[in-house]
Amino acid sequence: MMADYWPYVVIIVAGWLATDMWRWLGVVAGNRLQEGSEALHWVRAVATALVMAVTAKLVVFPSGMLETSPLWLRLAAAALGFAAFLLAGQRVIVGVVVPLAILGAGLLWL
DSSP: OHHHHHHHHHHHHHHHHHHHHHHHHHHHHHHTSOTTOHHHHHHHHHHHHHHHHHHHHHHHSOOGGGGGSOHHHHHHHHHHHHHHHHHTTSOHHHHHHHHHHHHHHHHHHO
């Protein structure tokens, strides 16, 4: 019976080792960085770039139900949501709720 679950155990252990090792290395390296250091600015820039790349991919090349929505609606929701985020003093909840409301209203209207 254990032989049936062996591939799952290998996947879990290998996945844990692959990600946990980098987490611990990040904690060790992060504790040694000064708050205003150039290295920390670079890490933040790379993290922000990765998040924005994923967001752009989801907006331009969505999957599932969002794939049927027009590109102009997705772009407008993202742009207006970003504008609302900035106008609201960079409140994340505004940056999430506004584009969702615009996209939802646009999909209902179409």
